Amino acid sequence: MLNQILSVNKLNLRFPETNFHAVHDISFELYQGETLALVGQSGSGKTLTALSILGLEPVNSSISGQILFKDTFLLNNSESLPSKNRKYPENIRGKHISLIPQDPLSALNPLMTIYQQLSEAYLIFNKKTSTQELEHLCISTLEQVGIADPTRCIKAYPHELSGGMRQRILIAMAIINNPDLIIADEPTTALDLTVQAIILELLKSLKRTMLFITHDMGVVAEVADRVIQMDSGKIVKSASVFDFSYN
Ligand SMILES: Nc1ncnc2c1ncn2[C@@H]1O[C@H](COP(=O)(O)OP(=O)(O)OP(=O)(O)O)[C@@H](O)[C@H]1O
Numbered sequence: 173m174l175n176q177i178l179s180v181n182k183l184n185l186r187f188p189e190t191n192f193h194a195v196h197d198i199s200f201e202l203y204q205g206e207t208l209a210l211v212g213q214s215g216s217g218k219t220l221t222a223l224s225i226l227g228l229e230p231v232n233s234s235i236s237g238q239i240l241f242k243d244t245f246l247l248n249n250s251e252s253l254p255s256k257n258r259k260y261p262e263n264i265r266g267k268h269i270s271l272i273p274q275d276p277l278s279a280l281n282p283l284m285t286i287y288q289q290l291s292e293a294y295l296i297f298n299k300k301t302s303t304q305e306l307e308h309l310c311i312s313t314l315e316q317v318g319i320a321d322p323t324r325c326i327k328a329y330p331h332e333l334s335g336g337m338r339q340r341i342l343i344a345m346a347i348i349n350n351p352d353l354i355i356a357d358e359p360t361t362a363l364d365l366t367v368q369a370i371i372l373e374l375l376k377s378l379k380r381t382m383l384f385i386t387h388d389m390g391v392v393a394e395v396a397d398r399v400i401q402m403d404s405g406k407i408v409k410s411a412s413v414f415d416f417s418y419n
Pocket residue numbers: 187192194212213214215216217218219220221230232387
């Protein structure tokens with residue numbers, strides 16, 4: 173029996189001002205070690221679903237449903253609740269669930285070195301880490317994401333690195349706390365094709381539990397075990413990657 177990591181049950185997200193129902197009764201499970209692809213057209217609600225899991229949905233929305241992460245409820249409201257009043261548990265986001273965002277340049281701080289940003293991601297949850305320990309961890313994490321010269325790389329600023337390198341840094345930031353779940357929102361869309369292939373290989377090699385958002389069916393075939401497809405805020409299909417590609 174596989175361990176369930178995440179269970180989303182009847183998740184709904186609405187924008188009361190416009191009466192727009194962006195996410196409609198979404199339910200799915202995610203098990204340890206698997207990569208679940210979330211696919212669908214632009215505007216179908218993929219990112220809002222991901223943000224709801226992270227407790228980062230827009231403040232002008234209202235939310236209802238259950239989101240269970242291991243044994244912690246991230247959301248447990250059958251009635252619609254203004255998102256600004258939602259209480260999201262501490263020490264989950266960034267530690268147990270991390271996000272690999274779409275745009276590697278805007279997600280990094282241009283004024284901070286790679287070392288400053290990577291170490292900050294770790295220090296938030298591990299305040300009493302010695303400098304030596306921290307340096308060692310940053311270097312070994314950069315090695316894990318395939319950075320060839322990590323001692324040089326940690327001194328660099330984001331603009332000194334290529335798009336592919338920057339995405340590797342964001343992946344390093346997403347794994348440095350050894351999370352149970354990684355949410356990747358179109359992690360390769362901003363990269364050119366050859367770099368995309370390399371980053372996909374890297375993500376696969378990490379063998380993590382992942383919710384992988386993409387609109388690229390080639391990427392789905394490459395990385396996913398199962399696929400759910402959204403359309404206009406609803407799940408319209410859920411299948412193994414084999415059945416999905418076959419159809
Ligand atoms: N803050 C907001 N206020 C109002 N509507 C919003 C807000 N954020 C998103 N939406 C709307 O909700 C719908 C779903 O958005 P979402 O970003 O989840 O789509 P998506 O599936 O991730 O699309 P894409 O593939 O383009 O990233 C869209 O119609 C979008 O315009």
